Amino acid sequence: MSPIDAATTPAASTTDLRTRATEILRELTGRADADFRDGQFDAIEVLVSDRKRVLVVQRTGWGKSAVYFVAARLIREGFGGSAGPTLIISPLLALMRDQVAAAERAGVHAATINSANVTEWDDVLTALREGRLDVLLISPERLTNPNFRERVLDPLLGATGAGAGVGMIVVDEAHCISDWGHDFRPDYRRIGALLASLPADLPVLATTATANSRVVDDVAAQLGADTAVIRGALSRDSLRLGVAPTASPGHRIGWLVQHLGDFTGSGIIYCLTVSAAEDTTRALKDAGWDVAAYTGRTDAEDRARLEQALKDNSLKALVATSALGMGFDKPDLGFVVHLGAPSSAVAYYQQVGRAGRATESADVLLLPGDEDPDIWEYFATASMPEEEDALTVLGALADSPAPLSVPALEPLVGIKRTKLALLLKTLQVDGAVDRAGSGFVTTGAPWSYDAPRYAAVAEARKREAQAMLDYEAGQMCRMRFLAEALDDPTAHDCGRCDVCTGVWWDATVSADNESGARKVLSGIGVPVDPRGQWPSGMEKVGVQLKGKIPTDERVAEGRAIARLTDLGAGQVLRSFLAEGAEDLPVPKNIADWCVQVLKEWGWDERPSVVVGMPSVTRPTTAGDLASGLATIGRMVDAGSLELTRDPGTPDVNSAFRVKNLAGAFVVSPGTAAAVEGKVVLLVDTEVGSRWAMTVAGRELRRAGATAVLPFALALRG
Structure with a gap:
């Protein structure tokens, strides 16, 4: 759909607007008798005709998405004097997928840019530049990404902040903006500054189903003094x-x-x-x-x-x-x-x-x-930055001559990875740090700990x-x-x-x-589900893998002793496998757990050959684990797969992880002879994304193994 030239489009009356809006609604719902619920058209009219900012607080299922998709299409058709695309800031991938599908039903061409579809970004940006896109959905995390801001946000909003090129901005799940919201997210704090830089007559819609009066007042204030609030009943009689x-x-x-x-x-x-x-x-x-x-x-x-x-x-x-x-x-x-x-x-x-x-x-x-209550306290504490931690992180980044990634920074500051990542996000939103490639650097901007604010939130x-x-x-x-x-x-x-x-x-x-x-x-032994499908868009990163993984190239369900986040065995494994810990043989208590997991594993056919995964960081542990299991289980030790190159960090999305792993594993002639026609136990120290086991197991299946059963000491995550 191409936008109509707003300069040649006469102002529409309320009757004309409602008639056209109802037609679009019926396309969206697929029902010829569909009509607006109380408050829906009111919000659309304020956005399209009055070009103001609106906060809609309505129960789940009321139809908030219908408001912004109908308004987006009306704006693209020239109603209200603007014909630019709509930018929707939305927090979850599940929400984005549903919204893109709903948009298409309304005749609205929508696409998303998020961490899960990196291979599609160039096509999406091309469509945006060529005017073929009516709606672009992004996650709030994109707002803190310098590359995204430069490539997408600045051109869309206008480098000078004039708002040229965008017809409307939608902030979905807007309670996330507020410190007082039940699901406050640091990335959402960028939105207030973004909206403050835009002209007052740029339509902005914020929606939520879960906001009390304090949150409503806070969000409305961040949207602007002239924000209209449309609020309905929230009880759910069903x-x-x-x-x-x-x-x-x-x-x-x-x-x-x-x-x-x-x-x-x-x-x-x-x-x-x-x-x-x-x-x-x-x-x-x-x-x-x-x-x-x-x-x-x-x-x-x-x-x-x-x-x-x-x-x-x-x-x-x-x-x-x-x-x-x-x-x-x-x-x-x-x-x-x-x-x-x-x-x-x-x-x-x-x-x-x-x-x-x-x-x-x-x-x-x-x-x-x-x-x-203990779990609540854990998450509340993890989400609140501590002043000492923040200063330690800023100091480590300032002392480093190069950007530091989260894994590189973790051993320098003594903060667990999940908490560290959240702290960096908060510091980035505060303007104290910024991304530089895959790492972080200090910006040099002054930073102080807002103790009263955090105490009030706590x-x-x-x-x-x-x-x-x-x-x-x-x-x-x-x-x-x-x-x-x-x-x-x-x-x-x-x-x-x-x-x-x-x-x-x-x-x-x-x-x-x-x-x-x-x-x-209470037991040990965690299933490791096999991968059944390659990531989408692999051909765009130069790897010819797509669709379902063929059954004869797929690994079977695997096992790990425990998750690194579990109590008991998980904490022992976490300490033993910690980054920077000494590369040692497997201790007896962990070896005993391995034996117990293998005994309790209800496999269809017992493995007869052990193959080790090559390890760059823990070669002693990995080698001892594979040979020890072969000895205890009276299986053939077929050695380890060979590495053609370092497969890099696992901290990337699935498509790039598979790209880095593809071709990295080689089955030597001796290993191939040992696994042909046999069930193989493929052994590693830990499993994270499962892609390494998937790619390595595929090579073993192609070398003749009748089945590959992954086994690891620990499951990360």
Whole structure:
């Protein structure tokens, strides 16, 4: 669709605007009788005709995306005197995929630039420059990337800040802008400065479903003094809410194993941590349930596949962390269960709002645990920068003659990688550091620790945590409680929750189901899922691999002793494999765990040959592990694969990781002779993205191995 020349387009009346907007809405929904809900056209008119800034606070499923896609198309058609493309800042990849699909239904040509589609960026930018793109979706992290700012943002907005070239800006999930929002993200702080640099008559739409009055006031103030706020009722009458008594993880997972079938349709089981999601998935799979894990460790390609599987009802549930949250759109989602409570009632409302959007009834059950407050405290502490840490990082960067990556900086400052990455993000938004290639440098700008601000946010988090405990206590209607937490003036008793009508679920759990769940939680041996598909866009990085990995070139499901984030064995492995730790043979306690995992591995056919992965950083550990397992298991030691080059860092996206690994592994003639017609145990010290095992295992399969079973000491992430 090409924009109409705004200079030759007469101003449209409200009637003309509404008529055309309704036509676009009907294309978007595919319904000839579709009409706007209360507030939708009001927001569109303020954006398109008045060219003002609007904050929309409406419940999930109300149709916030319809507002910005209809407005985007009207603007492209010349209504309101502008015909530029719309820039949408959106926080999650799942949300972007759904939004691109929705845009196409409305005749809006949309594309996204994010970390998962790097190979497509050039094509997207070409389409943008040539005027073939109506909507560009970006993640807030892009705003802190110098290359993105130079190549995309400055030309789109106009290098002088005049706003030339852009027709509207949309900030989705706008509560993330606010320090007081339940899901504040440092990258969103860039947005306030960005909007302040743009002309007042550039339309800006901010949307959220989860903002109380304090957050609304804060976001509206950052948007501008003249911001119009359109706010609706937030209660969800379709949801049947309940809270079970606090119980142990084994009891709760055992209950799920026994009662997952009591829930209608397919749904989401939310967990507070990656390890909890993966353990719960394993227990449910062992019991025969068709479920899958969806966490921050799940790659973009797998996320898209899993989201579609849930939408198609080919899975009973996704067992997810908050990585599956804002924007995931399955209107007929039948249930949401939480194994562990989020740290605020507002965050809980946001997640349960996934259910019952287009159904008369959906079940929402919270299974809290004693460990919940400790997990809340951990995440709250990790997200708050500490002054001493910040000064240490700034000092290390200032002393370095070259940019430092997160892995390079980690041993210099003694801060764990996840916390360090978040601290660098905060310092970057504050203007104290900036990216330089794959590393960071100091900008030289003065920086001071905003202690009052962080103290106020910490106090707000404590109040939110107490409110969540009050919700669990059940002293008032569950839905009324959540609506009042969002300052909804229409809050009312729902007449459906367990407080209003009594317990609606079967609370029994058999001893066998509970003990089975406890066995999964207490045991060692973590499955390592095989890769089934190559990353998209490989041909654009010069590698001719695409689509599904052929069955005869694919590795089987593998095993690791534990995750590095697990307690117990995970912490022992974390210390032994730490960056900078001495390269030593495998100690006896870890060797005993290896034997136990191998004994309990229910493989179809026992491996008879061991092949080691070549290691650049831990050759002694890797070699000793492979030869030791061969000896203990009475298997042939076929040596290690050979490296043709250093495959580089794993801290890149999937496409570039595979590019760096392709052709890096060689099966020597002696190893090839040993593996031909045999089941191979492919051994490494740790597994992260799984691409190294996938590529190396492919070489062994092509050399004649009938199956390749990956094994590692630890699973990273």
